[in-house]
Amino acid sequence: MEKVRIGILGTGGIAGAHLGGYRALLDAGYDRFVLNGLCDKNAARRATFAAKVKEMFGVTPQEFDSAEAMAASGAVDAADICTPHAFHHTTAIACLDGGLDVMVEKPCGITVKASDLIIAAASRNQRLVAVAEQVRRGVKARAMNWAVNQARMIGDIRFWSVVGFSSWDFAAENYRDAYAWQWRLLKLLTGGGMVFDAGAHFADMMLYLFGPVEEVYARTMTYQQPLIQSPELGARPMDVEDTWVSTWKFANGIVGQYSWSFSAPGEAVATQIFYGTGGSARDRGGWMHTFQNGGDLTLADGTRRSYEEIEPMFRAQLDATERERLFPHGVENDMALECWDFIDSVLNRRRPEISAEDTLRAKAVCLAIYESATAGVPVKVQDVIDGKVSAYQDPINQHWGI
Ligand SMILES: NC(=O)c1ccc[n+]([C@@H]2O[C@H](COP(=O)([O-])OP(=O)(O)OC[C@H]3O[C@@H](n4cnc5c(N)ncnc54)[C@H](O)[C@@H]3O)[C@@H](O)[C@H]2O)c1
Known part of the structure:
Protein backbone atom coordinates (compact mmCIF):
# COMPACT_ATOMS: atom_id res chain seq x y z
CA MET A 1 0.00 0.00 0.00
CA ARG A 136 2.42 11.70 26.25
CA ARG A 137 3.73 12.12 22.67
CA GLY A 138 4.62 15.83 22.71
CA VAL A 139 8.22 16.91 23.23
CA LYS A 140 7.51 18.44 26.65
CA ALA A 141 5.83 15.33 28.04
CA ARG A 142 8.59 13.12 26.61
CA ALA A 143 11.25 15.42 28.12
CA MET A 144 9.61 15.34 31.56
CA ASN A 145 9.25 11.55 31.41
CA TRP A 146 12.98 11.37 30.62
CA ALA A 147 13.83 13.73 33.53
CA VAL A 148 11.78 11.65 35.98
CA ASN A 149 12.37 8.09 34.76
CA GLN A 150 15.69 8.00 32.86
CA ALA A 151 17.72 10.88 34.33
CA ARG A 152 15.96 10.26 37.68
CA MET A 153 16.34 13.92 38.58
CA ILE A 154 14.02 13.69 41.59
CA GLY A 155 15.08 10.21 42.69
CA ASP A 156 12.60 7.46 43.54
CA ILE A 157 9.03 8.70 43.31
CA ARG A 158 7.17 8.51 46.63
CA PHE A 159 3.78 10.13 46.15
CA TRP A 160 1.92 12.82 44.21
CA SER A 161 -0.97 15.21 44.58
CA VAL A 162 -3.12 16.50 41.75
CA VAL A 163 -5.95 18.84 42.67
CA GLY A 164 -8.01 21.30 40.65
CA PHE A 165 -10.90 23.23 42.11
CA SER A 166 -12.83 25.87 40.18
CA SER A 167 -16.32 26.96 39.30
CA TRP A 168 -17.79 25.98 35.91
CA ASP A 169 -21.46 26.67 35.22
CA PHE A 170 -22.87 23.71 33.29
CA ALA A 171 -26.30 25.39 33.09
CA ALA A 172 -24.84 28.11 30.84
CA GLU A 173 -26.26 28.15 27.30
CA ASN A 174 -23.02 27.20 25.56
CA TYR A 175 -22.81 23.97 27.55
CA ARG A 176 -26.51 23.11 27.49
CA ASP A 177 -27.07 23.79 23.79
CA ALA A 178 -23.86 22.64 22.10
CA TYR A 179 -23.97 19.04 20.85
CA ALA A 180 -20.52 18.35 22.31
CA TRP A 181 -21.96 19.07 25.79
CA GLN A 182 -25.33 17.47 25.23
CA TRP A 183 -23.57 14.09 25.21
CA ARG A 184 -20.71 14.94 27.58
CA LEU A 185 -23.00 15.60 30.53
CA LEU A 186 -25.06 12.38 30.29
CA LYS A 187 -23.62 9.14 31.65
CA LEU A 188 -25.23 6.88 29.03
CA LEU A 189 -23.58 8.81 26.21
CA THR A 190 -20.23 9.68 27.76
CA GLY A 191 -19.63 6.91 30.30
CA GLY A 192 -18.67 9.43 32.97
CA GLY A 193 -17.71 13.04 33.53
CA MET A 194 -14.21 14.48 33.39
CA VAL A 195 -12.78 11.54 35.40
CA PHE A 196 -13.35 9.54 32.23
CA ASP A 197 -12.98 12.29 29.59
CA ALA A 198 -9.93 14.47 30.30
CA GLY A 199 -9.15 11.89 33.01
CA ALA A 200 -8.34 9.38 30.23
CA HIS A 201 -5.32 11.55 29.31
CA PHE A 202 -4.41 11.91 32.97
CA ALA A 203 -4.57 8.15 33.62
CA ASP A 204 -2.51 7.44 30.49
CA MET A 205 0.19 9.83 31.70
CA MET A 206 0.18 8.41 35.24
CA LEU A 207 0.68 4.86 33.93
CA TYR A 208 3.28 6.09 31.41
CA LEU A 209 5.21 7.83 34.18
CA PHE A 210 4.70 5.49 37.15
CA GLY A 211 3.48 2.08 35.95
CA PRO A 212 0.31 0.11 36.70
CA VAL A 213 -2.22 1.14 39.34
CA GLU A 214 -3.34 -1.60 41.72
CA GLU A 215 -6.16 -0.07 43.75
CA VAL A 216 -8.35 3.03 43.87
CA TYR A 217 -10.59 4.51 46.55
CA ALA A 218 -12.92 7.34 45.55
CA ARG A 219 -15.98 9.46 46.14
CA THR A 220 -17.76 11.30 43.31
CA MET A 221 -20.39 14.03 43.59
CA THR A 222 -22.82 15.71 41.15
CA TYR A 223 -23.68 19.15 42.54
CA GLN A 224 -24.96 20.57 39.23
CA GLN A 225 -27.87 18.96 37.41
CA PRO A 226 -29.06 21.28 34.61
CA LEU A 227 -31.59 19.86 32.16
CA ILE A 228 -29.89 18.66 28.95
CA GLN A 229 -31.79 18.34 25.65
CA SER A 230 -30.05 15.38 24.09
CA PRO A 231 -30.71 14.55 20.42
CA GLU A 232 -30.11 10.89 21.30
CA LEU A 233 -31.82 10.57 24.72
CA GLY A 234 -34.29 13.46 24.97
CA ALA A 235 -34.52 15.78 28.00
CA ARG A 236 -32.56 14.57 31.05
CA PRO A 237 -30.72 16.21 33.93
CA MET A 238 -26.92 16.14 33.85
CA ASP A 239 -25.93 13.00 35.73
CA VAL A 240 -22.13 12.81 35.53
CA GLU A 241 -19.82 13.80 38.37
CA ASP A 242 -18.60 17.38 38.63
CA THR A 243 -16.47 16.69 41.70
CA TRP A 244 -14.30 13.81 42.88
CA VAL A 245 -11.79 12.82 45.53
CA SER A 246 -9.63 9.75 44.93
CA THR A 247 -6.51 7.97 46.13
CA TRP A 248 -4.46 5.67 43.90
CA LYS A 249 -2.06 2.93 44.97
CA PHE A 250 0.42 1.89 42.28
CA ALA A 251 1.87 -1.64 42.03
CA ASN A 252 5.32 -0.24 42.92
CA GLY A 253 4.06 1.40 46.12
CA ILE A 254 3.67 4.99 44.83
CA VAL A 255 0.55 6.68 46.17
CA GLY A 256 -1.36 9.52 44.52
CA GLN A 257 -4.30 11.70 45.38
CA TYR A 258 -6.38 13.01 42.48
CA SER A 259 -9.21 15.36 43.39
CA TRP A 260 -11.03 17.81 41.19
CA SER A 261 -14.17 19.93 41.20
CA PHE A 262 -15.98 22.19 38.78
CA SER A 263 -18.44 23.15 41.53
CA ALA A 264 -16.05 24.98 43.85
CA PRO A 265 -17.05 28.65 44.06
CA GLY A 266 -14.43 30.99 45.52
CA GLU A 267 -10.69 30.57 45.16
CA ALA A 268 -9.57 28.44 42.21
CA VAL A 269 -6.70 25.96 42.65
CA ALA A 270 -4.83 23.86 40.08
CA THR A 271 -1.77 21.92 41.20
CA GLN A 272 0.00 18.84 39.95
CA ILE A 273 3.07 18.01 42.04
CA PHE A 274 5.12 14.82 42.20
CA TYR A 275 7.54 14.07 45.07
CA GLY A 276 10.58 11.79 45.00
CA THR A 277 13.48 11.05 47.36
CA GLY A 278 15.52 13.79 45.63
CA GLY A 279 12.98 16.57 45.07
CA SER A 280 9.72 17.48 43.41
CA ALA A 281 8.38 18.06 39.91
CA ARG A 282 5.59 20.57 39.34
CA ASP A 283 3.44 20.54 36.21
CA ARG A 284 3.19 23.84 34.32
CA GLY A 285 -0.34 23.43 32.97
CA GLY A 286 -3.64 24.01 34.69
CA TRP A 287 -5.57 21.11 33.23
CA MET A 288 -5.32 17.30 33.48
CA HIS A 289 -2.84 16.95 30.62
CA THR A 290 0.16 16.31 32.84
CA PHE A 291 3.45 17.81 31.56
CA GLN A 292 1.90 18.76 28.19
CA ASN A 293 3.29 22.23 28.92
CA GLY A 294 6.41 20.96 30.70
CA GLY A 295 7.30 21.13 34.37
CA ASP A 296 9.84 22.55 36.81
CA LEU A 297 11.90 20.78 39.44
CA THR A 298 12.87 21.75 42.97
CA LEU A 299 15.67 19.51 44.23
CA ALA A 300 16.13 18.39 47.83
CA ASP A 301 18.86 21.01 48.42
CA GLY A 302 16.57 23.79 47.19
CA THR A 303 18.13 24.08 43.73
CA ARG A 304 15.61 24.86 40.98
CA ARG A 305 15.78 23.29 37.55
CA SER A 306 13.43 24.93 35.07
CA TYR A 307 11.86 23.25 32.06
CA GLU A 308 14.04 25.50 29.86
CA GLU A 309 17.09 23.65 31.27
CA ILE A 310 15.51 20.18 31.06
CA GLU A 311 14.46 20.19 27.40
CA PRO A 312 17.96 20.85 25.94
CA MET A 313 19.37 18.09 28.19
CA PHE A 314 16.67 15.72 26.91
CA ARG A 315 17.38 16.64 23.29
CA ALA A 316 21.16 16.33 23.73
CA GLN A 317 20.99 12.71 24.92
CA LEU A 318 18.67 11.50 22.11
CA ASP A 319 20.55 9.45 19.53
CA ALA A 320 19.37 9.46 15.91
CA THR A 321 17.35 6.23 16.29
CA GLU A 322 15.53 7.37 19.39
CA ARG A 323 14.91 10.84 17.91
CA GLU A 324 13.34 9.27 14.81
CA ARG A 325 11.29 6.86 16.96
CA LEU A 326 9.82 9.65 19.09
CA PHE A 327 9.73 12.50 16.56
CA PRO A 328 9.67 10.92 13.07
CA HIS A 329 10.36 13.34 10.20
CA SER A 355 -3.38 -0.01 21.45
CA ALA A 356 -6.89 -0.75 22.72
CA GLU A 357 -5.39 -3.26 25.18
CA ASP A 358 -2.91 -0.65 26.50
CA THR A 359 -5.54 2.01 26.94
CA LEU A 360 -7.85 -0.40 28.76
CA ARG A 361 -5.38 -0.53 31.66
CA ALA A 362 -5.41 3.28 31.97
CA LYS A 363 -9.13 3.68 31.36
CA ALA A 364 -9.88 0.96 33.93
CA VAL A 365 -8.34 3.24 36.58
CA CYS A 366 -10.91 5.92 35.68
CA LEU A 367 -13.69 3.33 35.78
CA ALA A 368 -12.35 2.03 39.11
CA ILE A 369 -12.94 5.54 40.50
CA TYR A 370 -16.64 5.23 39.62
CA GLU A 371 -16.85 1.64 40.77
CA SER A 372 -15.26 2.54 44.12
CA ALA A 373 -17.62 5.50 44.54
CA THR A 374 -20.58 3.22 43.73
CA ALA A 375 -19.50 0.40 46.05
CA GLY A 376 -18.19 2.67 48.83
CA VAL A 377 -15.02 0.57 49.18
CA PRO A 378 -11.55 0.47 47.59
CA VAL A 379 -11.54 -1.33 44.23
CA LYS A 380 -8.78 -3.35 42.55
CA VAL A 381 -8.19 -2.13 38.99
CA GLN A 382 -7.67 -5.73 37.81
CA ASP A 383 -11.17 -6.61 39.09
CA VAL A 384 -12.58 -3.84 36.88
CA ILE A 385 -10.62 -5.13 33.88
CA ASP A 386 -11.80 -8.70 34.60
CA GLY A 387 -15.43 -7.55 34.86
CA LYS A 388 -15.73 -8.72 38.50
CA VAL A 389 -16.71 -5.19 39.57
CA SER A 390 -19.13 -3.44 37.23
CA ALA A 391 -22.12 -2.01 39.17
CA TYR A 392 -21.41 1.51 37.84
CA GLN A 393 -21.03 0.32 34.25
CA ASP A 394 -23.94 -2.16 34.25
CA PRO A 395 -26.68 0.38 33.36
CA ILE A 396 -24.59 1.65 30.41
CA ASN A 397 -24.03 -1.89 29.16
CA GLN A 398 -27.73 -2.68 29.58
CA HIS A 399 -28.90 0.46 27.80
CA TRP A 400 -26.73 -0.12 24.73
CA GLY A 401 -27.01 -3.91 24.72
CA ILE A 402 -23.27 -4.34 25.29
N1 LIG B 1 -7.57 14.04 22.44
C1 LIG B 1 -8.16 15.11 22.96
O1 LIG B 1 -7.52 15.99 23.51
C2 LIG B 1 -9.65 15.22 22.84
C3 LIG B 1 -10.29 16.48 22.98
C4 LIG B 1 -11.68 16.54 22.77
C5 LIG B 1 -12.40 15.39 22.48
N2 LIG B 1 -11.75 14.18 22.40
C6 LIG B 1 -12.49 12.93 22.12
O2 LIG B 1 -12.97 13.00 20.77
C7 LIG B 1 -14.22 12.33 20.67
C8 LIG B 1 -15.25 13.28 20.08
O3 LIG B 1 -15.32 14.45 20.85
P1 LIG B 1 -15.71 15.86 20.19
O4 LIG B 1 -15.49 16.88 21.23
O5 LIG B 1 -15.04 16.02 18.89
O6 LIG B 1 -17.27 15.63 19.97
P2 LIG B 1 -18.26 16.49 19.05
O7 LIG B 1 -19.58 16.42 19.70
O8 LIG B 1 -17.67 17.82 18.74
O9 LIG B 1 -18.29 15.66 17.67
C9 LIG B 1 -18.80 14.36 17.58
C10 LIG B 1 -19.33 14.16 16.16
O10 LIG B 1 -19.71 12.79 16.03
C11 LIG B 1 -20.91 12.74 15.24
N3 LIG B 1 -21.58 11.46 15.52
C12 LIG B 1 -22.27 11.08 16.62
N4 LIG B 1 -22.67 9.81 16.51
C13 LIG B 1 -22.24 9.37 15.30
C14 LIG B 1 -22.36 8.13 14.62
N5 LIG B 1 -22.97 7.08 15.18
N6 LIG B 1 -21.82 8.03 13.38
C15 LIG B 1 -21.19 9.10 12.81
N7 LIG B 1 -21.04 10.30 13.42
C16 LIG B 1 -21.56 10.42 14.66
C17 LIG B 1 -21.69 13.94 15.69
O11 LIG B 1 -22.68 14.30 14.76
C18 LIG B 1 -20.58 14.99 15.85
O12 LIG B 1 -20.38 15.74 14.65
C19 LIG B 1 -14.52 11.82 22.08
O13 LIG B 1 -14.06 10.52 22.21
C20 LIG B 1 -13.72 12.75 22.97
O14 LIG B 1 -13.38 12.20 24.23
C21 LIG B 1 -10.39 14.10 22.54
Missing part, protein backbone atom coordinates in the same frame (compact mmCIF):
# COMPACT_ATOMS: atom_id res chain seq x y z
CA GLU A 2 1.53 3.31 -1.08
CA LYS A 3 -0.84 5.58 0.83
CA VAL A 4 -3.40 4.81 3.53
CA ARG A 5 -6.84 6.06 2.50
CA ILE A 6 -8.29 7.49 5.71
CA GLY A 7 -11.93 8.14 6.54
CA ILE A 8 -12.68 10.50 9.43
CA LEU A 9 -15.75 9.30 11.32
CA GLY A 10 -17.44 11.94 13.50
CA THR A 11 -16.66 15.41 12.18
CA GLY A 12 -16.89 17.51 15.35
CA GLY A 13 -14.37 19.33 17.50
CA ILE A 14 -11.52 16.86 17.87
CA ALA A 15 -11.76 15.75 14.25
CA GLY A 16 -10.82 19.35 13.40
CA ALA A 17 -7.73 19.03 15.63
CA HIS A 18 -6.84 15.77 13.83
CA LEU A 19 -6.96 17.69 10.55
CA GLY A 20 -4.30 19.99 11.99
CA GLY A 21 -2.22 16.90 12.81
CA TYR A 22 -2.54 15.47 9.28
CA ARG A 23 -1.67 18.88 7.82
CA ALA A 24 1.45 19.09 10.03
CA LEU A 25 2.57 15.69 8.67
CA LEU A 26 2.23 16.89 5.07
CA ASP A 27 4.08 20.08 5.96
CA ALA A 28 6.92 17.93 7.34
CA GLY A 29 7.12 16.04 4.03
CA TYR A 30 5.27 12.89 5.16
CA ASP A 31 2.56 12.01 2.64
CA ARG A 32 1.82 8.29 3.05
CA PHE A 33 -1.92 8.99 3.49
CA VAL A 34 -4.87 10.65 1.83
CA LEU A 35 -8.11 11.86 3.42
CA ASN A 36 -10.54 9.97 1.24
CA GLY A 37 -13.71 9.75 3.35
CA LEU A 38 -15.83 11.65 5.85
CA CYS A 39 -18.64 10.21 7.91
CA ASP A 40 -21.06 11.96 10.24
CA LYS A 41 -24.72 11.31 10.90
CA ASN A 42 -25.24 15.08 10.99
CA ALA A 43 -25.27 16.37 7.40
CA ALA A 44 -24.62 20.02 8.32
CA ARG A 45 -21.52 19.25 10.43
CA ARG A 46 -20.30 16.88 7.70
CA ALA A 47 -20.67 19.53 4.98
CA THR A 48 -18.84 22.17 7.02
CA PHE A 49 -16.04 19.70 7.65
CA ALA A 50 -15.84 18.70 3.98
CA ALA A 51 -15.32 22.37 3.10
CA LYS A 52 -12.55 22.59 5.69
CA VAL A 53 -10.83 19.52 4.26
CA LYS A 54 -11.04 21.01 0.77
CA GLU A 55 -9.55 24.28 2.04
CA MET A 56 -6.72 22.64 4.03
CA PHE A 57 -5.84 19.70 1.73
CA GLY A 58 -7.30 20.55 -1.67
CA VAL A 59 -9.18 17.22 -1.82
CA THR A 60 -12.89 16.33 -1.83
CA PRO A 61 -13.46 13.20 0.28
CA GLN A 62 -16.48 10.96 -0.27
CA GLU A 63 -19.20 11.59 2.30
CA PHE A 64 -21.08 8.94 4.30
CA ASP A 65 -23.78 9.04 6.96
CA SER A 66 -22.94 5.77 8.72
CA ALA A 67 -19.88 3.71 9.65
CA GLU A 68 -21.39 0.75 7.83
CA ALA A 69 -21.74 2.72 4.58
CA MET A 70 -18.17 4.02 4.79
CA ALA A 71 -16.77 0.56 5.56
CA ALA A 72 -18.69 -1.01 2.63
CA SER A 73 -17.74 1.71 0.14
CA GLY A 74 -14.23 0.50 -0.65
CA ALA A 75 -13.14 4.16 -0.51
CA VAL A 76 -11.05 3.92 2.65
CA ASP A 77 -8.54 1.53 4.28
CA ALA A 78 -8.66 2.98 7.78
CA ALA A 79 -11.07 4.96 9.96
CA ASP A 80 -10.20 7.74 12.39
CA ILE A 81 -13.10 7.56 14.89
CA CYS A 82 -14.06 10.80 16.64
CA THR A 83 -17.65 10.20 17.82
CA PRO A 84 -19.11 10.53 21.32
CA HIS A 85 -18.02 7.67 23.60
CA ALA A 86 -21.29 5.70 23.34
CA PHE A 87 -20.68 5.26 19.60
CA HIS A 88 -17.01 4.30 19.71
CA HIS A 89 -17.66 0.56 19.86
CA THR A 90 -20.58 0.53 17.40
CA THR A 91 -18.67 2.47 14.74
CA ALA A 92 -15.32 0.75 15.43
CA ILE A 93 -16.83 -2.74 15.19
CA ALA A 94 -18.66 -1.84 11.94
CA CYS A 95 -15.37 -0.59 10.48
CA LEU A 96 -13.31 -3.56 11.72
CA ASP A 97 -15.89 -6.05 10.42
CA GLY A 98 -15.78 -4.15 7.12
CA GLY A 99 -12.03 -4.80 6.93
CA LEU A 100 -10.75 -1.36 8.05
CA ASP A 101 -8.04 -0.63 10.60
CA VAL A 102 -9.18 1.96 13.12
CA MET A 103 -7.90 4.68 15.39
CA VAL A 104 -10.43 5.35 18.16
CA GLU A 105 -10.39 8.57 20.16
CA LYS A 106 -9.79 8.14 23.87
CA PRO A 107 -11.14 6.60 26.06
CA CYS A 108 -11.75 3.78 23.49
CA GLY A 109 -14.85 1.79 24.65
CA ILE A 110 -17.48 3.44 26.85
CA THR A 111 -17.13 0.54 29.33
CA VAL A 112 -14.68 -2.32 29.82
CA LYS A 113 -17.10 -4.63 28.00
CA ALA A 114 -17.36 -2.21 25.06
CA SER A 115 -13.55 -2.13 24.83
CA ASP A 116 -13.46 -5.92 24.98
CA LEU A 117 -15.89 -6.03 22.03
CA ILE A 118 -13.64 -3.70 20.01
CA ILE A 119 -10.57 -5.83 20.81
CA ALA A 120 -12.44 -9.02 19.82
CA ALA A 121 -13.57 -7.47 16.51
CA ALA A 122 -9.97 -6.47 15.71
CA SER A 123 -8.75 -9.95 16.52
CA ARG A 124 -11.35 -11.82 14.43
CA ASN A 125 -10.71 -9.53 11.44
CA GLN A 126 -6.94 -9.33 11.94
CA ARG A 127 -7.14 -5.54 11.94
CA LEU A 128 -5.47 -3.12 14.33
CA VAL A 129 -6.87 -0.61 16.80
CA ALA A 130 -4.83 2.45 17.73
CA VAL A 131 -6.08 4.82 20.42
CA ALA A 132 -5.88 8.55 19.78
CA GLU A 133 -4.05 9.64 22.92
CA GLN A 134 -1.72 12.53 22.22
CA VAL A 135 -0.59 13.96 25.57
CA GLY A 330 11.17 16.00 12.80
CA VAL A 331 7.50 16.24 13.83
CA GLU A 332 6.99 17.32 17.46
CA ASN A 333 3.29 18.21 17.42
CA ASP A 334 1.52 15.63 19.63
CA MET A 335 -1.63 15.41 17.49
CA ALA A 336 0.43 14.90 14.33
CA LEU A 337 2.49 12.23 16.07
CA GLU A 338 -0.61 10.23 17.04
CA CYS A 339 -1.81 10.39 13.41
CA TRP A 340 1.64 9.31 12.16
CA ASP A 341 1.74 6.37 14.60
CA PHE A 342 -1.63 5.19 13.26
CA ILE A 343 -0.67 5.52 9.59
CA ASP A 344 2.74 3.91 10.11
CA SER A 345 1.27 1.00 12.06
CA VAL A 346 -1.27 0.41 9.24
CA LEU A 347 1.47 0.52 6.58
CA ASN A 348 3.91 -1.69 8.49
CA ARG A 349 1.34 -3.96 10.22
CA ARG A 350 2.91 -3.17 13.59
CA ARG A 351 1.37 -2.50 16.99
CA PRO A 352 0.71 1.20 17.57
CA GLU A 353 2.29 2.81 20.65
CA ILE A 354 -1.11 2.90 22.38
